[in-house]
Amino acid sequence: MIDFDIPAGLAALRDEIRAFVVEQIVPYETDPRLTRHGPDDELRAELVELARTAGLLTFQAPKRFGGREPSHREQAVLFEAAGWSTLGPVALNCAAPDEGNMYLLGKIANAEQVDEFLLPVLDGRQRSVFAMTEPDGAGADPNQLATIAEFDGTDYVINGRKWLITGAHGARTWIIMARVAPNPHGPDGPTLFLCDGRTPGIELERVMNTMDRNYVEGHGVVRFADLRLPASAVLGEVGQALRYAQLRLAPARLTHCMRWLGAATRAQSIAVAHARTRTAFGKPLGEHQGVSFMIADNEIALQQCRLAIWWACWALDSGAKGRHESSMVKAYVSEELFKVADRCVQILGGIGISDDSGRHDFLRHARLPALRRPDRSPQIRDRPAGTALAVALLLGGRPRRRQRVVQGRIQRHGLVQAKQLNWAFCHRTVRDDNELT
Ligand SMILES: Cc1cc2nc3c(=O)[nH]c(=O)nc-3n(C[C@H](O)[C@H](O)[C@H](O)COP(=O)(O)OP(=O)(O)OC[C@H]3O[C@@H](n4cnc5c(N)ncnc54)[C@H](O)[C@@H]3O)c2cc1C
DSSP: OOOOOOOHHHHHHHHHHHHHIIIIIGGGGGOTTEETTEEOHHHHHHHHHHHHHHTOTTTTSOGGGTSOOOOHHHHHHHHHHHTTSTTHHHHHTOOTTHHHHHHHHHHHOOHHHIIIIIHHHHTTSSOEEEEOOOSSSOSSOGGGOOOEEEEOSSEEEEEEEEEEEETTTTOOEEEEEEEEOOBTTBOOEEEEEEEETTSTTEEEEEEOOOSOOOSTTOEEEEEEEEEEEEGGGEESOTTOHHHHHHHHHHHHHHHHHHHHHHHHHHHHHHHHHHHHHOEETTEEGGGSHHHHHHHHHHHHHHHHHHHHHHHHHHHHHTTOOOHHHHHHHHHHHHHHHHHHHHHHHHHHGGGGGSGGGSOHHHHHHHHGGGGGGGGOOTTTTTTTHHHHHHHHHHHOSOHHHHHHHHHHHHHHHOHHHHHHTGGGGGGSOHHHHHHTO
């Protein structure tokens, strides 16, 4: 029933990607254009040209856009190979946020929007952003969306403030989440807009100083000040932003995990090499039991993460929405890879925290997943299914009816009790979860 074999064609492509990253991209890891705000646009453009020449650029794209259209499970193998260097996905054009944005646009953009906004990103000529998170509004709870779009029957006028917007500096394809205010001309509610980043009214306040430097041009704080967009700028349908965000979220969670796994595997290989050659108390570090235990724990964690990712990918490939599967896997993988990175630093000793190792980015990168956990929990972005479902499953009965019962109980007794029971969610079947979606 379960086959873990990697077909020859897929293995060959994986090896090609790995060789490309090792031979052509790794040397750029000391390039000064890899700044504290991530690779700059000039470095990105140079890397993209290398991938284009190698015939590997945007390999994950659908065939109708010139890509190889790998399944989610195939992506798991290929993205892990790309993640060996944090610059690998940048070169191959399968890094966040572009990769998730391309996926979303491929699903819901109309023909004109594809031509103007998606094709240049697929081709690596432009970058994209997804602007959702707000200092005083949307975050773990996107229902708090505070950016407002007023519709006068012809144009939308958008006002609001966003932060943590990856790649905002210099990106041209902008996906903006805003709440259309009630109006006499049509529907309202959370909506996605698509526009050019040079449109007047998009103001980049600053690029934030963050712990990572893996994302092109870092993360921006952005103000929309009377940003005027025509009705044709609506992406998909008015009022459907949260549904579209979910569409993007499950696969994007998993591709994050795949790239992190590649980076963590590299960190482990560096730690193992150090443990082989560095000696202490008369023998190589790796021959001390405490160190060998850490290496073994890392190997176990890496393989468990790989299998978890493959499982969630299988669910998506089988037609499930994968909301809960991807959520569980992202929570698990981020925590496990954090521990892997931590043990790698321990094995490397003092050099593990220094730039002298030339390896800090992998260790930093593998630690970063912990930061991405804010959106991990089923009870947060997948509300209310997470908590409600967890309690419902414990009470027995059919899920839909149970959910109504439980929502009533939650209203009466508060969420604390529901949260305490949330662990049970992890033990239930995929089929049950999907009945609620
Ligand atoms: C590296 C990086 C890149 C990012 N890029 C983008 C981007 O390009 N575009 C974009 O829009 N956003 C981006 N984000 C932001 C990201 O989407 C948010 O961090 C995430 O949605 C959580 O929102 P928040 O940070 O405002 O956390 P908050 O909403 O302030 O939550 C803070 C903490 O409270 C916890 N919490 C909230 N509710 C509950 C609950 N019910 N039960 C238990 N715990 C809870 C959260 O899990 C979190 O740990 C990025 C973030 C990071 C770290």
